[in-house]
Amino acid sequence: MALLDVRALSKSFGGIEAVKSVTFGLEKGELLALIGPNGAGKTTCFNMLNGQLRPNSGSVRFEGRELVGLKPRQIWRLGVGRTFQITATFPSMTVRENVQMALISHHRRTFSLVSRAVSLYADEAQALLERIGMGDQAGRACAELAYGDLKRLELAIALANEPRILLMDEPTAGMAPQERIELMALAADIVRERGVSILFTEHDMDVVFGQAHRILVLNRGELLAEGTPDEIRANEAVQEVYLGGGTTYGATETPTHA
Numbered sequence: 001m002a003l004l005d006v007r008a009l010s011k012s013f014g015g016i017e018a019v020k021s022v023t024f025g026l027e028k029g030e031l032l033a034l035i036g037p038n039g040a041g042k043t044t045c046f047n048m049l050n051g052q053l054r055p056n057s058g059s060v061r062f063e064g065r066e067l068v069g070l071k072p073r074q075i076w077r078l079g080v081g082r083t084f085q086i087t088a089t090f091p092s093m094t095v096r097e098n099v100q101m102a103l104i105s106h107h108r109r110t111f112s113l114v115s116r117a118v119s120l121y122a123d124e125a126q127a128l129l130e131r132i133g134m135g136d137q138a139g140r141a142c143a144e145l146a147y148g149d150l151k152r153l154e155l156a157i158a159l160a161n162e163p164r165i166l167l168m169d170e171p172t173a174g175m176a177p178q179e180r181i182e183l184m185a186l187a188a189d190i191v192r193e194r195g196v197s198i199l200f201t202e203h204d205m206d207v208v209f210g211q212a213h214r215i216l217v218l219n220r221g222e223l224l225a226e227g228t229p230d231e232i233r234a235n236e237a238v239q240e241v242y243l244g245g246g247t248t249y250g251a252t253e254t255p256t257h258a
């Protein structure tokens with residue numbers, strides 16, 4: 001059984017079947033992309049995986065344990081983390097303090113807001129920042145960071161919780177093209193080093209086809225295709241959905257439909 005085993009997951013909103021009996025697995029150490037046109041059901045899927053939405057039917061098993069019915073916080077504590085499209089940092093704190101806060105939360109320590117978390121987990125936080133290439137920015141206030149750096153910091157904050165699985169919802173949204181590639185290349189390295197599994201949604205096809213080990217394609221709530229980047233690139237049904245057929249993508253062409 002896959003590390004995360006998703007079976008026949010379905011969700012309707014009134015008459016709209018947003019996700020229809022979706023089944024897939026996420027393996028240990030895998031970088032898996034979930035793509036699909038606007039409204040395909042990607043966000044709804046993510047919300048069911050991390051407990052924000054309860055599916056109408058289906059199951060989500062993590063290491064054999066059923067996650068459906070658990071609260072987001074419980075799922076997070078089990079090791080299924082999530083990054084959001086909107087970055088959630090404390091702007092007035094420094095970069096390092098933000099990571100320290102995440103480490104403190106992970107280790108369930110309490111601290112006084114008055115004295116601030118000046119010393120707790122400072123070395124660990126610095127090490128995480130070095131890993132994402134932001135060691136030299138540790139002392140800056142978050143509010144001063146460029147957008148791309150904030151997204152990288154968000155990755156460090158997510159890693160502070162030592163997730164086994166990381167759900168990344170459009171991690172590169174709003175970034176410059178080269179920065180996007182770099183962020184996902186960094187995520188790919190981290191997958192390799194730590195054996196973390198990542199499921200991510202993404203609109204930038206260069207990022208998807210350049211970095212993902214495997215790709216899931218959703219269309220109108222259904223899983224249309226699943227395979228390696230080469231298999232998906234060659235899949236006619238996928239080409240039809242994305243481009244009306246005929247054109248290849250992921251190499252030189254980059255259709256975006258954000």
Ligand SMILES: Nc1ncnc2c1ncn2[C@@H]1O[C@H](COP(=O)(O)OP(=O)(O)OP(=O)(O)O)[C@@H](O)[C@H]1O
Pocket residue numbers: 013016017018036037038039040041042043044045
């Ligand atoms: N809370 C909701 N209430 C009603 N309909 C919803 C709700 N959330 C999503 N939907 C509908 O479900 C379908 C799937 O939406 P979803 O946001 O999951 O797609 P998506 O693939 O994430 O799209 P995008 O790429 O635009 O973020 C859409 O038709 C959407 O309008």
